[in-house]
Amino acid sequence: MPSASPPDRRAAPAGEGGGGAGTGPALALLAGCQLVLVVDASIVNIALPSVQRGLGFTDAGLSWVVNAYTLAFGGLLLLGGRAGDLLGHRRVFAAGVAVFTAASLAGGLAATPGWLLAARAAQGAGAALAGPGSLALIATTFPDGPRRSRALVVFSVAGNAGMVAGLVLGGLLTAWASWRAVLFVNVPVGVAIVALAPRVLRESPGREGRFDIAGALACTLGSTLLVYGFIRAAERGWHESRTVGAFCGAAALLALFPAVESRARQPIMPLRLFGDRDRVGAFLMRLLLTSAMSGMLFFLTLYVQVVLGYGPLATGFGFLPTTLALITASRAVPRLLRRYGPQPVMAAGAALCVVGMAWLTRVSPDSSYLAMILGPVLLFGAGTGLVAVAATFVAMASVPPGESGAASALLQSMQQIGASLGVAVLVTVDHAAARGAAHGASRVEGMRGAFTAGLAFTVAMLAMALVAFRRRAAGEESTGSHL
Template identity: 80%
Template sequence: MKKDRGGAVPAPARAAEGAADGGAPVRGLALTLLSACQLTLVVDASIVNIALPSIQRGLGFSDTGLSWVVNAYTLAFGGLLLLGGRAGDLLGHRRVFVAGVALFTVASLAGGLATTPGWLLAGRAAQGVGAAFAGPGALALIASTFEDGPRRSRALAVFTVAASAGMVAGLVLGGLLTAWASWRAVLFVNVPVGAAIVALTPRAVRESPRREGRFDLAGAFTCTVGSALLVYGFIRAAEGGWSAAWTLGAFGAAALLLALFPVIEARARQPIVPLRLFGDRDRVGALLMRLLLTAAMSGMLFFLTLYVQGVLGYGPLATGFGFLPTTIALIAASRAVPWLLPRYGPRPIMLAGAALCAVGMVWLTQVAQASSYLTMILGPVLLFGAGTGLVSVAATFVAMASVAPGESGATSALLQSMQQTGGSLGVAVLVSVHDATRGAAELDGMRGAFTAGAVFTAGMLAMALLAFRRRPAGQGRAGSHI
């Protein structure tokens, strides 16, 4: 190691050396940066929701166009995740991660400066592209930075809490920034965070080895376009109904492309998503649990926000703070998972988490005009937060267990694709049920929507019972290989 004139190792070299040997301070900084990135990416899917009325007044959006302030980000993020994961496997996860965060940061600045609707939508779409390349790399870098065992378990728990809490944190932060500054602040807030991540990541995080290979172009096309069309179909279903021409067309094209995808991947020499990842029963169960959990949670948050503001009369800021117990319960439950998983395996943890979510959602089906926050909201959000903490952390552990280093990006992208697709699915289904059941009373529609959410949680219970293998305490792949 080259030293300066005084015989000391220069600071940048010491940082790089620490990253190479995984020193504790550098690992802590790495976990902070990667978790902060994931929190920011998930927050951006919901942070603009409370600011939408201000955005509409400021830029003159139509009612139809306004929804695309959210959808442009969701569509680009969800559609490009698998491509972003494979890019990291081939080119190096740190390199692709930093590039994705840089694009996300520049796009956030551009969106905050927007003076026309088209400008803002372009910025939101570019944010989604950056997020799709940064997100899989963040989780893959957690796996490569922290060795197997308790240290990785704790790191994965922190990372997953950041990802799961982001949906609620976005509502709180959006309310604060919109009330105290302006709608532009919900985009500008990403800039210092992103700049810090770009500057510090090379000093704290090792680069993963580059893999020899090339992109599977046919697989990249079918999975990217098919995923984007699937998310778009759910968006259109929520806006125009399941029988609308655009909805049916999007779902039909998505079904065709996604059906071709495994055929192409089976023949590809270097597939964008190795099909052997689906040969593990527990991993498939973890991915589906993540899908169902996010579907239930996104739909619940959507309609609870409407209920708390429209029926209980809370303002945007008070509404955001009303969801804080969800995050508190989520963090508390998630801290137990690294201790429970090696002893009991994923099945009882998934069952307990799914049961808590189911009880919370069934409780919400009883909403009434005379209900209060303490009698109708606090209990369900605490239960749902605790259940989410158990399921999301355990699902991440199981999905990432025993994954080859060259496939960590693809696996990370699959897990995050389930989250993005589940969010769109949950809102689309619950909005459709709400519209079909509300009749003359708005609360009838909300009760119908929460009933549909309870069906998702029942699916989680069934999945936890059927998909995961039974294991004696202290044994099993999930506990011993993570």
């Protein structure tokens, strides 16, 4: 592949200097894009019955309306992040949003199941190009200090709130319009982002060099097989031949990846990013948090609709307290990091998640929303706000500008892999618990088993917070002070 072209310097004055008065529009654009990308991973969930009726999907094929997006997004993130490092993050970001927007339009017009699945996969590919660039552009647009801290909080809130916002928006659009609206809604937003990007975003410096082809193949195929393995495990079980084959292939490729990268002149994933103990801890915290949260939302959605009898719209609004608690807790993170450092903040957030998930293990057929759902979702929302924002701060701290795309892609890969892992594990436990329950109680018993598995993820997250991060010595500058 030819050398990367020189970076495009035709940026609007708003972005020049990184952090002038014009950075507000840049932040709104980047956070808005991240919100849309994450929302699209969940917005179709509530619309799936309507999709099945409209296009004639089989039960097995219907799950791939969600999985096609997840697989492409998770598998291509590392490649998308490194492409931005070499070619310029604004250029790759805008190209990714353009692909995502065109695929959304195509999906909304779909007349056959195959057409819709292809469009969803293309959406995921576009998201994998745009996602890492949006976080990397935060680092290049906003200077160290309070401006960047505020930008990272807004960006993290947008990403994490998107998991819940997708359920609310999906319920609204499906109830008031049709399932096609959950795809068409992306089109005007995407067109606006592509049009505004050259005006409000400053291009990041490109780097002369070539793509690490061997590393790109190993990480892309390995990540794709890993995500596919978790998806397959949730559908067919952990011992099914394709599940085992996917995991074996992923293990082989990802084990080969460090050796390939250590020999590459310009690796797609610089191994020195793993040399910081706190950064590695942040990546793992993100993985465990998303595993617990995705599984919790999956089974709570079922519980509220199947057991409590809520409709799609009421179900979506039932998760709004999660978003409110998440936003409230997130706003406190920069101040808490400056005062206490990352370990206490991570531990406090993980502890809130543990209590919320432990509460959910007590659900019964007679539970009510106020007694059994509201408290846990508030606790989990607050815990997620603390952990997710702190993990983003730590993961991106002191990353060289030329490697911000790789670090951003790795952080977001942990989110995508964690989402697939969490659903796969909790679905497996749900099935096992339901089979062992008395007739008539199997549905709720299965869910209680799933929430118990989710509790294990949150306990692991708390243990990780206590052991993985360096304790701040007296007088030592905390992570939050230089972000």
